Amino acid sequence: MPILVDPDARFASTVQVVVIGAGGAGVTASLAASSAGASVLLLDRDATPGGATACSSGMVPAAGTEAQIARGIADSAQKFAEDIQTKANGSADAVRVKALTVASAQVLEWLHKQHKIRFDLVEGVAPGHSVPRMHALADRGGATLLSAMYSALGAHGVRMRTSAEVVDLVVDNAKRILGVRYKRNGTVEAVGCEALILACNGFAGNPELIAQYLPDVRALPFAGHEGSQGEALSWGTELGAKLADIDGFLAHGAVVLAHRLPLPWSLMTEGAVQVNRDGERFINEHEGYSESALFVLAQPASMAFMIYDERVHEIGLTMPNYATAVTSRIVKRGASLRDLADQLGVQRDGLEATIGLVNALAFDDAADEFGRKFRATQMLLGPYYGVPVTAALLGTEGGLAVDVSGRVMRDDGSLFSNLFAAGGAARGVSGDAAGGYLEGNGLLSAVVGGYLAGRGAAEVVAR
Ligand SMILES: Cc1cc2nc3c(=O)[nH]c(=O)nc-3n(C[C@H](O)[C@H](O)[C@H](O)COP(=O)(O)OP(=O)(O)OC[C@H]3O[C@@H](n4cnc5c(N)ncnc54)[C@H](O)[C@@H]3O)c2cc1C
Known part of the structure; x- marks a missing residue:
């Protein structure tokens, strides 16, 4: 050049x-x-x-x-x-x-x-x-x-x-x-x-x-x-x-890499959480998708899983990238958390404990150890949804x-x-x-x- x-x-x-x-x-x-x-x-x-x-x-x-x-x-x-x-x-x-x-x-x-x-x-x-x-x-x-x-x-x-x-x-x-x-x-x-x-x-x-x-x-x-x-x-x-x-730089902590598809991070503000293979959360998901990327990269197998419920899923369906993920059958649905965990390959007990804590915090309108504030209107109730994601660089x-x-x-x-x-x-x-x-x-x-x-x-x- x-x-x-x-x-x-x-x-x-x-x-x-x-x-x-x-x-x-x-x-x-x-x-x-x-x-x-x-x-x-x-x-x-x-x-x-x-x-x-x-x-x-x-x-x-x-x-x-x-x-x-x-x-x-x-x-x-x-x-x-x-x-x-x-x-x-x-x-x-x-x-x-x-x-x-x-x-x-x-x-x-x-x-x-x-x-x-x-x-x-x-x-x-x-x-x-x-x-x-x-x-x-x-x-x-x-x-x-x-x-x-x-x-x-x-x-x-x-x-x-x-x-x-x-x-x-x-x-x-x-x-x-x-x-x-x-x-x-x-x-x-x-x-x-x-x-x-x-x-x-x-x-x-x-x-x-x-x-x-x-x-x-x-x-x-x-x-x-x-x-x-x-x-x-x-x-x-x-x-x-x-x-x-x-x-x-611009990175993203919830990308479906096979489709180069960043999922809408606004689902986090609607109540979704992100866990690793052990079912544990690791960030304040409200901080933003770009900085979350390096945290996702540091998780086992550099993978994370977005977890949410029917209410959040319905909101997601109005967003093109999420709708694409659904039609591509990447999004999993489970009648219970254990069912969802098995489909995603996430540790069952870990996921149940995490969502239990999230709902307890939401019930109290309280914040967690990462500084995320949970709201009673956003308790996660079954059926549950989840999608495996990874982190990716999108731009400089x-x-x-x-x-x-x-x-x-x-x-x-x-x-x-x-x-x-x-x-x-x-x-x-x-x-x-x-x-x-x-x-x-x-x-x-x-x-x-x-x-x-x-x-x-x-x-x-x-x-
Ligand atoms: C997956 C993804 C999702 C994103 N989502 C958002 C979002 O929701 N909101 C947001 O604000 N930003 C988002 N961004 C960032 C945003 O898309 C970019 O910052 C913005 O589009 C950059 O625009 P641009 O015109 O500078 O570059 P581009 O849109 O990339 O256009 C550059 C063009 O230059 C051409 N080109 C390069 N080199 C040459 C050359 N030597 N000769 C001729 N042509 C050349 C390329 O072919 C390309 O068409 C996203 C980025 C990605 C990758």
Whole structure:
């Protein structure tokens, strides 16, 4: 993935803005740049793009939206920023957090009014958020969201080239981007541009970069999108860009690995618990799914089991990933805890003792040794359900440091003149530690960060 320094480079074709990566960040950036009047070419390596965005829940957090106001929910960018910083222990970049939270409602309204992509407010409060703040299309899911965005791209006349893997960036002596070279159908093509947006996600799918930057999570199996190979990081490093929050990551402690299926962690807030093969709990499941991953990894055979009852199961059925797990026959049902334990291969006495204690705590509205508070309304009553899960790495949260408009920073804090990054290619808002990921941070950085980068790039080319 070299940087080619060629101040005299000539290109057979040119466009104002090139965007690398057609996931949530790249598509929103392309729409934003195009809506602001720039000509755009969007390139993606895959024949049928989707990226990590297509694997996600498609729920975008936003504060102060019309949908929230209509439901009488008082929210603000500041409250949203506080929730993000609480989860990140204050280590998320305050400037980036402010830029994304302030723009969040505006971006969803813009997608609705300009591009007919309408988000509804999702019922319930996601873990770590202080109010209902997740927004999704009526047909949930990341793939549905992207497909609506691809339709908007088509309607807006944005050109997208698939099966187009960008291999080199071409720059002048001052490291101003002049264009890119990409492989397509066995040949290398080149296109010149006035601004470049890196929207090719992070480096979670690249074991060498994981070993170099995130050795602690090296043992986690990868269940994200294979396209997260870290080109933005490599190009940025070679250009002298600043890297930020490189220790941050997105993992998940309840993944059905054979299907690369993260189960909805909100089932934990509804009353589900997680046990190991001995039937013992080992974490406060309300702390969040990303930081739970390393605890799951440390359990016997690196396995855990989500245990819950019919009430929680019914709630789960409204969520696409859980419904998929049910139709794939991964979810087991037992008339009694002993029956369920046998089906799951969990120690019977251990499971009975654990659920007995959970219900006793719930009866008293009390907290356990891990700090989880149980509620009387969430006692677990038969029939019981369970599903075997493991932990997996889904993405990285660190990346290229950027300013409010997504413009990439050099190591000395100055800005590249025409290089932008968004989504997983840029630093996120999860700070620099394991537990910093607040649900929705990924799509916030992709969709809202993509919009800001698209607008920023269009401004640069309009000058
Ligand atoms: C299983 C899973 C579930 C998740 N669930 C959630 C969730 O519920 N909520 C949430 O907020 N976040 C979630 N995330 C995280 C979220 O999906 C990502 O943070 C976000 O989608 C990243 O968007 P992106 O556009 O930066 O990257 P992507 O969507 O991955 O898009 C990057 C694109 O770049 C392309 N590309 C890469 N390199 C090149 C190259 N050299 N040339 C051309 N193209 C290239 C790839 O093919 C890909 O299509 C989840 C992630 C995973 C893996």
